[in-house]
Amino acid sequence: MTRILHILDHSLPLHSGYTFRTRAIMKSQQNAGMDVRGITGQRHAADGPMVQETEGLTFYRTPGTADGPVGVRELREVGALAHAIETTAEEWRPDILHAHSPALCGHAGLKAARKLGIPLVYEIRAFWEDAAVGNGTGSEGSLKYRMTRALENHVVTGADAVFTICHGLRDDLIKRGHNGGKIGISPNGVDLSLFGDPPPRDEALAKELGLPAGGPVIGFIGSFYDYEGLDDLIASMPHLLALQPSAQLLLIGGGPRDEALRQQAAASPAGQAIHFTGRVPHDQVERYYSLIDILAYPRKASRLTDLVTPLKPLEAMAQRRIVAASDVGGHRELITDRETGVLFPADDPAGCAAALSDLYDSRDDWDAMRNRAKLHITDRHDWAQNIYRYQSVYQRLLTPKANQSIATAA
Structure with missing residues (x-):
């Protein structure tokens, strides 16, 4: 051995x-x-x-x-x-x-x-x-x-x-x-043995967080570093609300940019639609996943994000979640645009909002996208x-x- x-x-x-x-x-x-x-x-x-x-x-x-x-x-x-x-x-x-x-x-x-x-x-x-x-x-x-x-x-x-x-x-x-x-x-x-079918929406948690029904709920789960581009995601919300008036943004996690992001959200005209949970216990994360329609990964364009592939989008696809991510090199290695997820322009809040809105309007295609993404994970990851x-x-x-x-x- x-x-x-x-x-x-x-x-x-x-x-x-x-x-x-x-x-x-x-x-x-x-x-x-x-x-x-x-x-x-x-x-x-x-x-x-x-x-x-x-x-x-x-x-x-x-x-x-x-x-x-x-x-x-x-x-x-x-x-x-x-x-x-x-x-x-x-x-x-x-x-x-x-x-x-x-x-x-x-x-x-x-x-x-x-x-x-x-x-x-x-x-x-x-x-x-x-x-x-x-x-x-x-x-x-x-x-x-x-x-x-x-x-x-x-x-x-x-x-x-x-x-x-x-x-x-x-x-x-x-x-x-x-x-x-x-x-x-x-x-x-990913260890596929850890991922089954997504649980149903946790209505009690949605009520606790103040998330109204109707969606879409855009979500991010992870660490709040500058390169993750969460400021661009927050800046995209006024544009998204103009296209999808019931849209909500759910930010789960914490990190160095936490306070700055909360201040940005408070000053935003879309502030009422932006929700922070802070860090949550690992064994509770699945409950929060259940509330999210689209997982968003708005990484900024940089040497780091062009060269390195993140883990979170893979975990989301393994759970049959719909993913949208900025068009940087690390994401392009993981996601095929319009097949296993959607890529949107990096560092472009309006472009991000347009892509998220189009993706939500294409809900009839989501099951096929989920199936293609899960097959990609099974074959390659x-x-x-x-x-x-x-x-x-x-x-x-x-x-x-x-x-x-x-x-x-x-």
């Missing part, structure tokens, strides 16, 4: 898109007969034992908290995580180290892999320097931005195999001069099938003198 040690920034029991992808990968690998465990670095900010069992998965923790000036602190983090990987490997003896971005995890994995003499697979879910620009904690071209990219390049060069979650990231690495033959794609996916992209690469790396193209295998 092949043993895989996943090297992670953070993990369950914390809830995030990052941890849900990790859970899906590890659970699917378990179901396929692999022995998998995870290890997190010092940024896993949650109390718990040094070896933690959660949802049937085992995670090791790296002790301590890194300190010092920028640069020194990160090197200390890498050193601590590399040491923890080596200590864990002495006890558990993994066959493969599978590190997941950010590059700090990849660098620690690379150090440990070289010392232990076992293969390293490095997986990039996003370029974290671009994510920092997108969430307002960094600036493009800054020293930190360039250093993060240089570290990523170092890990990609040193790893035995590389995966990205989409074509945008892979193409960017190749443009930098990396060998495309060792870079495969493991797309965002089901973890039960996609984990074999990893397995074929693992087998090649564990075969002496493996020299086949990772990209071909993946």
